[in-house]
Amino acid sequence: MSNPTAQSEPSVEDPNYVEAVKSVESTLSKLRGCSDSEREQLQKELSGLTEMYDKVTNGRVEIVIFGEISTGKSAMINALIGRAVAEVDIQGGWTKEVWGTEWDGSGYRIPGFQSSEIVVVDTPGINEVGGQDRAELAETTARRADLILFVTDSDLNETEYAALVELAAVQKPMILVFNKCDLYNDEDLAKVTDLLKGRLEGLIPAEHFVRTSADPREIEYVIEKEDGSTESEWRKPEPDVGELKSLILTTLEKEGLGLIALNAAMYAADKSDKIASMRIKMxxxxxxxxxxxxxxxxxxxxxxxxxxxxxxxxxxxxxxxxxxxxxxxxxxxxxxxxxxxxxxxxxxxxxxxxxxxxxxxxxxxxxxxxxxxxxxxxxxxxxxxxxxxxxxxxxxxxxxxxxxxxxxxxxxxxxxxxxxxxxxxxxxxxxxxxxxxxxxxxxxxxxxxxxxxxxx
Ligand SMILES: Nc1nc2c(ncn2[C@@H]2O[C@H](COP(=O)(O)OP(=O)(O)OP(=O)(O)O)[C@@H](O)[C@H]2O)c(=O)[nH]1
Ligand SMILES: [Mg+2]
Incomplete structure (x- = not known):
């Protein structure tokens, strides 16, 4: 088990933040006070808390991307980071497990930290894992998230809406991303936009809705030559995720430290209750x-x-x-x-x-x-x-x-x-x-x- 006191102490003075770090530390020490057999049963809690301690003291912000298969979640990571780090495929169900990558060029730093990092977490499509498993995966991944991106490429179906409601219940900031906008004509784009804005009412603030094209389809460019003749060429336009990027950064700018502090405190409280009740039960x-x-x-x-x-x-x-x-x-x-x-x-x-x-x-x-x-x-x-x-x-x-x-x-x-x-x-x-x-x-x-x- 890693020893939190051995790690470098954060320099942030914010009282909520200090309180949050303390609550993770005290929950960790509660776990250490358990007997060997109790600790064995609480392995998951222990590693989750150790990771959370690491996250909060290193100022690591986690953005988790959810959505149906093939909506462009992995492509969104590549577009945001500006490099092909995630595997994108036309075949649905491509991403099989939750994984994360550092967004090193984001230019973001949590105030008070000498350095901090953003990790973008990719998840399998919500309809890839069924029923109870989906709810569990969404719940555990969302609990760690500081910011959630929910990606869709059309109006929401029932599964997507149910997942959106489940995620909203976790009380984390969430952005609804309407991707693959390049595939729509203006009229349909406006129609789907209205529908989606209607769906998020009561769940997500209206300004937390953005449109993107993370991996636009090739389009035909007509090039006029000097002699007046024309030539056509198929090229992929640049991804269009600028609006999303600035919404993410302003959200983090406004709430970054508060988010990781609140997140850590909520996580520790949840685990602390769980440890106490599991201990009593055992x-x-x-x-x-x-x-x-x-x-x-x-x-x-x-x-x-x-x-x-x-x-x-x-x-x-x-x-x-x-x-x-x-x-x-x-x-x-x-x-x-x-x-x-x-x-x-x-x-x-x-x-x-x-x-x-x-x-x-x-x-x-x-x-x-x-x-x-x-x-x-x-x-x-x-x-x-x-x-x-x-x-x-x-x-x-x-x-x-x-x-x-x-x-x-x-x-x-x-x-x-x-x-x-x-x-x-x-x-x-x-x-x-x-x-x-x-x-x-x-x-x-x-x-x-x-x-x-x-x-x-
Ligand atoms: N036209 C268009 N295609 C896109 C866009 N974003 C992604 N795609 C395509 O959609 C397909 C699926 O993209 P992925 O990024 O693999 O989708 P995913 O949501 O990660 O899919 P799973 O991992 O299978 O759940 C790929 O063929 C992408 O090229 C977009 O903005 N416009
Ligand atoms: Mg994927």
Missing amino acids: RNTRADQVIWSMAATKAVVVAANPLPFFDVIGGYTIDALMMVTLSKVYGLEFNMSQARGLSKTLAAAGGVYALGELANYGSSLFKGMTFGLGTVLTMIPQGAAAGFTSYVIGQAAKRYFEQGGSWGSDSPKSVVQDILNSTDRDSVVSHLKSAISEKLNLNRHADDEKKGWFGW
Whole structure:
């Protein structure tokens, strides 16, 4: 991972800019604080943020070109830059992936930077990638963009209009470019212009509409010779992108620094939320796995050893191990004696409820609970009740660890009560019963099981 502090600090004093750089830095350091496995999952966020840091500190402005296939997006890059850097082809779907090139002769420099660069980003045609993929590509590419050029060569079709709306929602400055104007006669040109201006209403300001001919078709020039005779010659006119070029440069002149600052701050905020919620989700999933497997272990162990002393002694040990493992999931390091303390607190807080549950299970169970040849089995309900207790105190401990090892304004008792209220007891218990019967190899009596156990 690159270290932002190792790079040269930007010299720009603008408070919004300084704030934006700080927000990218702090999101990056949040990522560094994640565990190795969390960081692995957040690879994409990490590389995106590192790139964004690089972009904002180097004053790099990104102009992204969108549009249908064959509208002249790649030709537009060549025309703007003044060199053939992009591959242009009559065959639609030529550009297959997003790529960028530096616009070195633009003459633009963000005020306050000793040097800055403009990168023009080419994208595949929006109808080249379908549905969800298109929306995703547009979204991720547009999020990084400082300025968007939307290129069309006629009135917009439905796909183009939908993409234009999606892009406008990203809230970046956008220019609608009507390209291939050389192919239209004056009347049609005026007609399509009116149609397009109508389409952009409410999405893009009217002055953000320009007409271009990025790669005009050859035309016949008639050359008059000295002797009065004429000769015709087919030549390609120069590209006509002057109006677009000056609109880009004035937009950047006016808003360049603000754009990259706003962009970086928005990007960092988005990633920061994403990191926080992914982290919570990942920890939550891992914690639930720990709770389930420990609760099932306890259920099986108690079912296999239905002696009162084991229930208490062995049970506490399993619960304490669960607490130690859970504390690690949340980046806290509980030792066994702290863990035992927490298990006891929670068992005591939940005692009334847990015992009540056990009594309920027991009494209803004894009524109809037969197994195989009519033997009354107490091991299953005892095991399931013990596992259920572990499940509940595990969930309570999860809340405690989620808050960095604190009950906050709650008490252990109210948390346990809350968990009991919100837990689907039947489903937890039936899970635990399945674990017991699987581990103790009781599946051959599955039919009896259904009749007796599920009728609680
Ligand atoms: N007449 C005319 N043809 C143009 C103009 N701009 C581009 N073209 C032609 O349109 C065709 C497609 O141009 P590209 O630049 O490859 O179009 P693209 O949008 O990048 O296409 P994909 O990469 O396939 O999505 C090529 O044959 C270009 O020569 C223009 O202003 N006028
Ligand atoms: Mg292309």
